Amino acid sequence: MMTVTEFRLRRILAQLGAQEDLNFLLTNRLPRRLATRFMGWFSRIEQPLVRDLSIAAWRLFCEVDLSDAQEARFPSLHAAFVRALRTDARPIDADPAILTSPCDAILGAHGRIEAGRLYQIKGLSYRLADLLGGDEGLAQSHEGGAYATLRLTAGMYHRFHAPHDLRVESVRHIWGDTWNVNPIALKRVEALFCRNERAVIRLAVAEAGHAVTLVPVAAILVAGLRLGFLPEGAALRRTGGRTLATSARLGKGAEMGWFEHGSTLVVLAPAGFDLRPGLVEGARLRVGAPLMRLPDPVASPML
Template sequence: MSLAKCFALIQYPVPHHLLSRLVGKLAECRQPWLKNALIRAFIKRFKVDMREAVEPDPTAYATFNDFFTRKLKPDARPLGEGLLCPADGTLSQFGAIEADRLLQAKGHRFSMADLLGGDEEAARRYRGGSYANIYLSPRDYHRVHMPLGGSLTEMVYVPGRLFSVNAATTDHVPNLFARNERLVCHFDTEHGRMVVVLVGAMIVAAIETVWAGQITPLSGQVQRIRFDTPVRLERGEEMGRFKLGSTVVMAFAGPVGFDDTLAPKTKVTMGQSLGGFPSLALIER
């Protein structure tokens, strides 16, 4: 048995939420000697480039979480053309949504309906559309931005486990993104419906959005919030952030022409162009 498979299997009995909450409390510690030691060790271990940050001094952050969700300089991530990458990370998989199925990793697919918290009606909007999964490693910039301008119409919190979402786990844990705790954000855009799913993971203490603050953890039930007055966010604008690493899954009702230079496991940065749309016409599903 490979080390990667062993790592995936030993996560099943681990108390994911308890471990994540304990790490979350540590990440909010304000004792200077402790939080500075944690930050310096993290920068050294993951080779974080602090020159990109608005505040390059590691000791200036009040907590480890403040450092982890640090803001970058305005010119650090220029916006490209067409569809934008929403975060720094690895483009793990992307392509067409085939019969309601998205590719997680070789040999593993998951359903759109399961990803959206069992919402079959919403899943039907994306049949024939496209998707992309972006994995954020610990060293990456952890704010998530809008791939397109859009109006938020509904937010759905879906409870679940908190498996790691690194390559070893995605290769060996079926339906991973549809198992983990996640926040589903539905948008209307000029290219049709778009959904951006912020997937929680091991030791991710919380997910925050710019419109509602901290979202997770909530309860053990699916919670839906409709916005009678949609929240408008522009292309490239921040929409949320992870407190420690995770994955973004985004899907579109229409087909996306992904850039020919992209391939699974490609490193990407927030604001990078991922491709474009064949038509500007609004696609109703």
């Protein structure tokens, strides 16, 4: 005989399941590329009424804080999405032993890279080499290292920054789909990050040249990534998947690029890096906050 409490609990769970079904249907079963192209066009409209109504709708449905933005007003919804912040808005942890969060984000799956795999969400793993476009050598270089999945919601600050003093060694754009990257989709679409459009940004971090990799992953209504340190940064899709060599040097906290909506950034570090103690899934991070600790300098590899 089911108790009243058990009945209510099952009813709540059924309602939550229905809401998840609806969310997944609305954000993934529509023509994703078409919706993304439309949003890219619509968000750039600078007509005052369209701008004001679209920004108002965005703020109604998303948790948006524009109080730390560099500008007080924006010509379009897109300009608000990719807003710059005041120079003092994100203090950067100056400790040279710390790799900082490159973006404002909600921490998703994180931990140690083992047997060439990492987690998309609890219970669902994927091959690192697949995320990296089949680069088995690069995947192997991160074996035993740490990783963190950083999800940017639609209302967050969308620019990302250098997590340490570094040299950008190469960038490779990988074509793909535009699945939503929210937790509901992550539970239902196997190897989702490996299916979506993304870039692989290889870094040499700190004086020791630790091989850290950033993988920005696009999503529905996004599929736009800009890299300020590259001449091709505004047109990565036209590079045909070629690996673009670069020797750009950036100081810790310097801007690297931006997403054109919310998305995900996967941080991959080699063995010897440790995630900051106390990090839990769902934690909110900001640019410049401690994310990982670098290896002991005594054990660091030489360039």
